[in-house]
Amino acid sequence: MLSRARHPLFVLAAAAGLTIPWxxxxxxGPPSTLSPLPTVAVAGLAILGASFLLAWGAEIAEKDVPRAFAIAVLAVLAVAPEYAVDALYAWQAGTGGATTEACATAATSGIARxxxxxxxxxxNMTGANRILIGIGWAGIALFSIYRSVAHTDESIEHRSGVLADVVHLDRNISVExxxxxxxTIVAFFVPLDGGIGLVDTIVLVGLYVVYIAIAISGEVEEVGEQVGVPAYFHARPRSVRVPxxxxxxxxxGVLIYLAVHPFAHGLEVLGQNLGLPPFFMIxxxxPLASESPELIVVVYLxxxxxxxxxxxxxxxxxxxxWTLLIGTLAIVYSLGLGQFGTLPFEPKQAAEIWITAAQSFFAIAVLVNFTISGRxxxxxxxxxxxxxxxxxALIQLLPAARAEALSVTMLDAYAALYVVLGLALFAQRRAAIRxxxxxSRSALRRAVRYYIG
Structure with missing residues (x-):
């Protein structure tokens, strides 16, 4: 018999309890009555608890829908806090009237904010994407290899040499x-227009819609062995699971909506109090805070x-x-603006998009053969x-203008390095790319047959 502390309903209640203070x-009363640190702490805990509830909801639903679709839903829900923070700033940019032309004279036009x-x-978008790969993919691979030393894991292949062990991935993720x-290829072209516009939205959101259509067309598979909260509800009737x-x-979703604005604003104020630019904090x-629930869920798996x-x-x-988050920024911005528009950004943010695309390019080259080694x-x-x-270090040691100029140069250099490394790996793994x-083509054809009969 499970102890009270380990009972799934107790665990579920504990996660829900994290949301109660907020x-x-x-x-x-209005959250603005709190000082920045308590606001960030309480709102952050609420977002953390809500993210666990979202993840469990998706795992519970996995029993009744195609697994690929369930995983896609889980992925969307797990990064819901990230979407909320980004949508907040895109909306404020639109309602404030930020356009490419207006921002060119923002110092005197009254719309600098x-x-x-x-x-x-x-x-925020580029930081979240780079954290997901730089800490998420890399960290989980290293943790999986470390854990396999003491626990059997069929996905880990032990090889001789320092950090030579390999994590084998599911070949069914080839479509993803x-x-x-x-x-990623599309993202390289986004900065060329000076902003994120309608064309970017159509292409990137369209890619994700096609992917989801393929996932939905899959068959409902037998769910593997679960533990904890999902296992408890998988054993209950469908009339209990679905509600x-x-x-x-x-x-x-409601809680994240209520907590995200104070959380983001509190971080900005904390950054200013610590002498850090708002850009660095946001x-x-x-993203580190909003991505942490997802990483915790993956560690749990x-x-x-x-x-x-x-x-x-x-x-x-x-x-x-890399599709919805970028594409929906222009939609939210346009809704705030009251018309279709292009979300503007400075040259520094263009460099951030390029290095993010380059990191993604290299990471895909690593995984294209469905393995990732410790090295x-x-x-x-x-x-x-x-x-x-x-x-x-640049922010701390140099004046703001000089630090930003050197930062752009550094970002471009890292982007070039990522691309060179990616091209080298792709050249070695041409067969895997094919x-x-x-x-992907086969999956698309199967989906077309599924929908048109």
Missing amino acids: MVVWWT ACHDANLAVA IGFLLAA TAIVLFLYS QWIA VNKARTTAGFNALISSKLNQ EAVLLLGLFVSQVAAEF DVVAD
């Missing part, structure tokens, strides 16, 4: 890798010896962030950490 704050928010939206590569999943989705600290499921979720998360994971992690550390393209 609900009390919101219910009893809106232009600032537009740049923050891009900074194919679509992620297509989205439970819906309640978890709705409650968590690009790195906010790895601990259950479900390494492949964990990586599937991470790769699907990257795909939806490749260390390289991904090392490149990411060294770039962020170097940028932090297999991924062929699998």
Whole structure:
């Protein structure tokens, strides 16, 4: 018999309990009455708890829908806090009237804050994507290899040599890798228009819609062994599972909506109090906080010896962030603006998009043969950490204008390095690329037959 502390309903209640302090704050008075640190702490805990509830809701639903679709939904929901933060800044940029023309004279036009928010939206998006690969993919690979020393995991192949062990991924993710590569190629062209516009939205969101259509057309598979909250509800009747999943989705979504604005604003103020630019806080600290629930969920899966499921979720998360997150920024911005428009950004943010696309390009080259070694994971992690550390050093040691100029040069250099490394790996793995393209085409043809009969 499970102890009370380990009973799934107790665990579920504990996660829900993380959201209660923020609900009390919101219910009893305006959150602005709190100082920045308590606001960030309480709102951050609420977002953390809500993210667990969302993840469990998706795992519960996995029993009743195609697994690929369930994983895609899980990936979207797990990064819901990230979407919320980005949407907030894109909306404020639109309602403030930030356009390419207006931002060129923002210092005298009275909309400097809106232009600032537009740049923050891009900074948050690029930071989230780079964290997901630099810490997420690399860190989970290294954790999986480390954990396999003491626990059997069929996805880990032990090889002789330092960091030579390899994580084998599910070959069924070839469609995700194919679509992620297509989205990455598109992303390289986004900065050329000076902003994120309608064409970017159509192409990137369109890619994700096609991917979801393929996922939905798959068959409902037998769910593998679960533990904890999902296992408890998988054993309940469908009449219990479905309402439970819906309640978890709705409650968590509302709570994230209520908490995200104070959380993001509190981080900005904290950054200013610590002498850090808002860009640095919103690009790195906010995404690190909002991505942490997803990484915790993946660690949870790895601990259950479900390494492949964990990586599937991470790769699907990257795909939806690299398509929906970019594409919907222009939609939210246009809604705020009151007409179709292009979300503007400064040259510094263009460089951020290029390095993010380049990192994605190299990471796909690593995974295109459905493996990632300890050495490749260390390289991904090392490149990411060294770039962020170097940028932090520039901010601390140099005047703002000089630091930004050198930062752009550094970002371009890292982007070039990522691309060179990626091209070298792709050249070695030409056969793997052909297999991924062929699998994606086959999946697309099956989906077409599914929908047109």
